[in-house]
Amino acid sequence: MSRIAGRFQQLAAQRRTALIPYIVAGDPSQDATVPLMHRMVESGADIIELGVPFSDPMSEGPVIQQAHERALANGMCLSRVLELVQEFRKSDDTTPLLLMGYANPVMYMGYKAFADAASAAGLDALITVDIPPEEVDDINAQLQRVDMDNIFLVAPTTPEERISRIAAGASGFIYYVSLKGVTGAGHLDMEEVTQRLAAIRRHSQLPLAVGFGIKDADSARAVAAVADGVVVGSALVNAMAQTLADGGNSGQAIEAVASLLGEIRQGIDSAAS
Amino acid sequence: MTINASKDLYAAVPDEQGRFGPYGGKFVSETLMAALAELEVVYSNLSTDKHFQQELDHDLQHYVGRPSPLYEAKRWSDSIGGARIYLKREDLNHTGAHKVNNTVGQALLAKHMGKKRVIAETGAGQHGVATATIAARLGLDCVVFMGETDIQRQALNVYRMKLLGAEVVSVTSGSRTLKDAMNEAMRDWVTNVDNTFYIIGTVAGPHPYPMLVRDFQCVIGREARAQSLAQTGRLPDALVACVGGGSNAIGLFHPFLHDESVAMYGVEAGGHGISTNQHAAPLTAGTPGVLHGNRTYLMQDSDGQIMDTHSISAGLDYPGVGPEHSWLKDIGRVNYVVANDDEALRAFHKLTKIEGIMPALETSHALAYAETLAATMTPEQTIIVNLSGRGDKDILTVAEIDGIVV
Numbered sequence: 001m002s003r004i005a006g007r008f009q010q011l012a013a014q015r016r017t018a019l020i021p022y023i024v025a026g027d028p029s030q031d032a033t034v035p036l037m038h039r040m041v042e043s044g045a046d047i048i049e050l051g052v053p054f055s056d057p058m059s060e061g062p063v064i065q066q067a068h069e070r071a072l073a074n075g076m077c078l079s080r081v082l083e084l085v086q087e088f089r090k091s092d093d094t095t096p097l098l099l100m101g102y103a104n105p106v107m108y109m110g111y112k113a114f115a116d117a118a119s120a121a122g123l124d125a126l127i128t129v130d131i132p133p134e135e136v137d138d139i140n141a142q143l144q145r146v147d148m149d150n151i152f153l154v155a156p157t158t159p160e161e162r163i164s165r166i167a168a169g170a171s172g173f174i175y176y177v178s179l180k181g182v183t184g185a186g187h188l189d190m191e192e193v194t195q196r197l198a199a200i201r202r203h204s205q206l207p208l209a210v211g212f213g214i215k216d217a218d219s220a221r222a223v224a225a226v227a228d229g230v231v232v233g234s235a236l237v238n239a240m241a242q243t244l245a246d247g248g249n250s251g252q253a254i255e256a257v258a259s260l261l262g263e264i265r266q267g268i269d270s271a272a273s
Numbered sequence: 274m275t276i277n278a279s280k281d282l283y284a285a286v287p288d289e290q291g292r293f294g295p296y297g298g299k300f301v302s303e304t305l306m307a308a309l310a311e312l313e314v315v316y317s318n319l320s321t322d323k324h325f326q327q328e329l330d331h332d333l334q335h336y337v338g339r340p341s342p343l344y345e346a347k348r349w350s351d352s353i354g355g356a357r358i359y360l361k362r363e364d365l366n367h368t369g370a371h372k373v374n375n376t377v378g379q380a381l382l383a384k385h386m387g388k389k390r391v392i393a394e395t396g397a398g399q400h401g402v403a404t405a406t407i408a409a410r411l412g413l414d415c416v417v418f419m420g421e422t423d424i425q426r427q428a429l430n431v432y433r434m435k436l437l438g439a440e441v442v443s444v445t446s447g448s449r450t451l452k453d454a455m456n457e458a459m460r461d462w463v464t465n466v467d468n469t470f471y472i473i474g475t476v477a478g479p480h481p482y483p484m485l486v487r488d489f490q491c492v493i494g495r496e497a498r499a500q501s502l503a504q505t506g507r508l509p510d511a512l513v514a515c516v517g518g519g520s521n522a523i524g525l526f527h528p529f530l531h532d533e534s535v536a537m538y539g540v541e542a543g544g545h546g547i548s549t550n551q552h553a554a555p556l557t558a559g560t561p562g563v564l565h566g567n568r569t570y571l572m573q574d575s576d577g578q579i580m581d582t583h584s585i586s587a588g589l590d591y592p593g594v595g596p597e598h599s600w601l602k603d604i605g606r607v608n609y610v611v612a613n614d615d616e617a618l619r620a621f622h623k624l625t626k627i628e629g630i631m632p633a634l635e636t637s638h639a640l641a642y643a644e645t646l647a648a649t650m651t652p653e654q655t656i657i658v659n660l661s662g663r664g665d666k667d668i669l670t671v672a673e674i675d676g677i678v679v
Contacts, residue, residue: 055578059463104562104573108577130566132301132302132306155304155306155307157303157306158303177302177303180466185464
């Protein structure tokens with residue numbers, strides 16, 4: 001069983017919702033990323049989503065755009081991201097890791113070369129924001145060859161017949177984008193999220209994670225009541241950036257993320273009880 | 274691949290997935306897929322609807338001022354002593370460039386879809402102005418995204434857009450030019466997809482945009498073909514157009530693709546020179562990748578990051594190109610070449626002095642190459658150059674380079 005499937009099964013048995021933090025690899029520095037990942041696990045992360053920086057991150061709001069720019073300025077690139085994955089795996093062989101990024105760097109490396117390198121590094125899954133099901137066949141063939149999950153997104157605008165098509169090709173979990181907009185936008189409509197998750201469940205047995213627009217313990221608690229996983233990104237990246245902007249050092253920035261993540265963990269767990 | 278001039282070859286692209294051979298497609302976030310599907314259906318119905326076509330033709334004739342003339346540049350041709358050069362005068366369109374052919378068409382689509390708000394990206398500002406113009410006429414809210422760098426170098430067009438009632442949003446991410454403006458427009462669209470129509474200005478973006486923008490721009494080539502037959506009794510020997518995203522070029526080229534005797538040259542921005550890496554010539558010096566919803570030739574580094582581009586003309590300052598051009602390059606039907614900044618500037622001055630026509634700096638790239646090409650041809654041969662836009666917007670840029678304070 002894959003690490004992702006195993007983790008969701010284990011959480012389901014405990015009646016807990018997965019907490020999935022997102023950070024951009026190489027932000028605020030290359031050296032900080034692996035310590036930050038371990039610290040997030042200690043603070044309650046169940047799965048880690050690592051952003052692959054891209055020059056043109058079209059689905060991101062300003063907070064994560066700037067994180068991409070910082071990471072690139074720090075010399076981050078896809079092969080280096082995979083090295084960080086490998087480094088993380090040296091002392092954590094259980095926490096599922098997924099990369100979230102854009103098509104072009106993966107395509108440039110080559111789908112086959114990426115699948116081989118990512119699998120060897122210990123990566124579990126990939127989300128490419130701009131590869132919808134219509135364009136997915138080539139990369140899917142390579143990911144399946146190395147037993148890696150390709151995580152699909154479902155949006156508020158996805159019609160139900162399309163959900164059924166997406167569900168048919170999905171593995172690992174399904175990622176529901178909770179709002180029309182970019183990452184970090186702030187208008188979560190819980191009634192709509194609840195209805196949409198119910199619609200997805202009519203077509204898939206896979207766990208459902210919800211991301212975009214979850215920023216604190218309260219919003220995480222609300223989403224945890226209806227979802228199997230909660231993704232938090234911009235709020236964490238912002239906590240880190242703010243700490244540094246206020247004169248804090250890298251260690252303090254990591255602790256700011258850990259602290260916020262701890263609060264969100266409590267929020268999620270209080271929804272379950 | 275070899276050239277196959279059968280009619281089916283060019284009519285068969287894009288296919289249902291929006292692909293031109295291995296290029297094109299729909300590489301966008303899931304949130305936009307439903308909007309693209311809706312646009313495909315609407316366009317498919319309206320493009321064969323007689324009433325819609327009449328409405329479009331009426332606007333092109335009475336609002337844009339079509340047909341645009343095909344003008345024989347006699348003094349310029351004489352000065353070169355080679356082929357006779359004809360200029361397809363898209364600069365005489367309302368708003369001064371070919372861009373309006375497309376905005377009139379897409380705005381009609383928006384109207385039929387009941388969208389009250391339109392957004393656009395712009396580089397030089399010509400597409401932004403053309404969008405703001407048509408939005409004013411139809412009473413639509415209009416927001417134009419423009420890179421901070423371009424806002425500075427195209428101040429006149431920014432003011433024009435504001436006069437027309439559009440909101441101009443300064444984009445400060447990335448390289449602060451056209452590609453970043455397009456990123457920001459996509460972000461707006463994904464947020465306001467219910468009430469907003471995204472009027473893309475070139476033959477790029479996700480399917481069906483490269484197809485529908487091409488279709489709206491093909492009026493250029495259809496007219497030019499008929500005008501050439503009427504005025505010279507024959508087809509031209511060569512076509513020349515500048516290529517940024519490539520909408521004016523595809524508009525001129527496409528109706529001639531089956532005419533095997535007609536050679537075609539797409540002129541990319543060579544910037545400071547291809548060897549300097551400071552250019553905007555993905556077809557000449559790039560490799561295939563995915564940006565802004567389609568697979569095409571791009572300027573990218575060894576990590577697949579999109580590179581910063583340079584061109585004297587904001588409208589060509591883009592790291593990608595329409596996917597149909599990538600395909601036409603690979604099958605060898607169109608030759609893609611470059612003209613550098615200084616060559617374009619020389620052509621700008623020459624045409625202004627010798628014909629009394631001041632071309633846009635984008636267009637000046639095509640003129641520069643046409644001069645070189647004409648010199649290798651005979652006076653019995655003809656070239657049509659797409660004079661895609663007028664140069665008023667570039668006067669301050671040219672003055673600054675020439676060290677003149679206006």
